[in-house]
Amino acid sequence: MLTIKKVTEITGIAAPTLRYYEKEGLLPHVKRNENGKRLYDEEDLSWIHFVTALRATGMPIARIQKYVYLYKEGDSTISERKLMMLNHKKEIERSIRDLYFNLDKINYKLALYDVLESQIERTSIKI
Amino acid sequence: MLTIKKVTEITGIAAPTLRYYEKEGLLPHVKRNENGKRLYDEEDLSWIHFVTALRATGMPIARIQKYVYLYKEGDSTISERKLMMLNHKKEIERSIRDLYFNLDKINYKLALYDVLESQIERTSIKI
DNA sequence: ATAAAGTATAAAGTTCACTTTAAGTCAAGG
DNA sequence: CCTTGACTTAAAGTGAACTTTATACTTTAT
Numbered sequence: 001m002l003t004i005k006k007v008t009e010i011t012g013i014a015a016p017t018l019r020y021y022e023k024e025g026l027l028p029h030v031k032r033n034e035n036g037k038r039l040y041d042e043e044d045l046s047w048i049h050f051v052t053a054l055r056a057t058g059m060p061i062a063r064i065q066k067y068v069y070l071y072k073e074g075d076s077t078i079s080e081r082k083l084m085m086l087n088h089k090k091e092i093e094r095s096i097r098d099l100y101f102n103l104d105k106i107n108y109k110l111a112l113y114d115v116l117e118s119q120i121e122r123t124s125i126k127i
Numbered sequence: 128m129l130t131i132k133k134v135t136e137i138t139g140i141a142a143p144t145l146r147y148y149e150k151e152g153l154l155p156h157v158k159r160n161e162n163g164k165r166l167y168d169e170e171d172l173s174w175i176h177f178v179t180a181l182r183a184t185g186m187p188i189a190r191i192q193k194y195v196y197l198y199k200e201g202d203s204t205i206s207e208r209k210l211m212m213l214n215h216k217k218e219i220e221r222s223i224r225d226l227y228f229n230l231d232k233i234n235y236k237l238a239l240y241d242v243l244e245s246q247i248e249r250t251s252i253k254i
Numbered sequence: 255a256t257a258a259a260g261t262a263t264a265a266a267g268t269t270c271a272c273t274t275t276a277a278g279t280c281a282a283g284g
Numbered sequence: 285c286c287t288t289g290a291c292t293t294a295a296a297g298t299g300a301a302c303t304t305t306a307t308a309c310t311t312t313a314t
Contacts, residue, residue, distance in 0.1 A: 053232040082240040105180040113209040
């Protein structure tokens with residue numbers, strides 16, 4: 001069982017953020033010791049890594065909240081949870097496509113700078 | 128020359144956002160008519176599309192601000208602007224890599240759901 | 255034994271990127 | 285003429301996701 005300090009070292013997530021995630025219901029079943037201090041086990045770490053992946057791919061807190069709520073409901077929500085993940089997968093794929101699309105525009109801009117610089121070189125203008 | 132209404136229709140960007148971008152210095156040389164109303168030309172549209180691409184790829188307002196400031200400085204800032212674009216390109220590529228990395232985790236989760244569902248099927252548990 | 259470090263809570267504060275509001279100006283249509 | 289609709293500004297408000305603060309209790313190290 002790990003203290004919150006250990007978990008911040010392992011995950012790189014600040015302690016206030018871990019408390020905030022827990023308060024918002026993103027981390028189910030985090031235990032406490034006899035004095036109310038948090039104790040994290042391997043399953044908690046898995047949840048933290050999973051929540052981090054969802055956040056890093058743009059899922060809002062409220063949707064993760066709902067997902068965890070469904071998880072707590074038990075097996076009857078498996079198909080709904082799977083659907084949430086399928087939809088999120090589609091959103092990530094769209095984000096990737098959008099990034100590639102806009103990356104093209106940046107590359108076009110960079111190509112223009114190359115032309116500009118070679119022109120400046122040919123005309124002996126110093127920059 | 129286009130009114131702000133026309134530009135919102137073309138770009139899908141809300142008029143207050145266009146004003147906000149201009150106020151923040153993200154859109155250089157937007158003209159006005161004799162009564163102070165904005166008039167956008169083709170070059171303004173290009174800037175709007177460019178700024179939109181930068182925003183969509185996560186460049187903060189403050190960095191775009193700086194880029195436009197350098198642009199206004201003239202040719203002496205070309206190499207610095209090109210460097211900004213090169214760095215931004217690297218950031219976009221990193222974002223794409225991160226998204227793929229986290230997409231893997233979501234796919235892993237989805238695979239678990241597939242296993243779970245087939246187990247439920249085999250044991251005749253209805254969900 | 256006691257100072258320092260760690261943890262807890264609730265509540266307020268911060269940052270970013272808009273968005274809305276309030277109050278006013280101006281041109282066109284009935 | 286006067287109302288309607290589009291435009292202007294400055295300033296306040298919003299929402300999301302944390303982050304900081306204040307206060308108090310506990311654990312650890314010297």
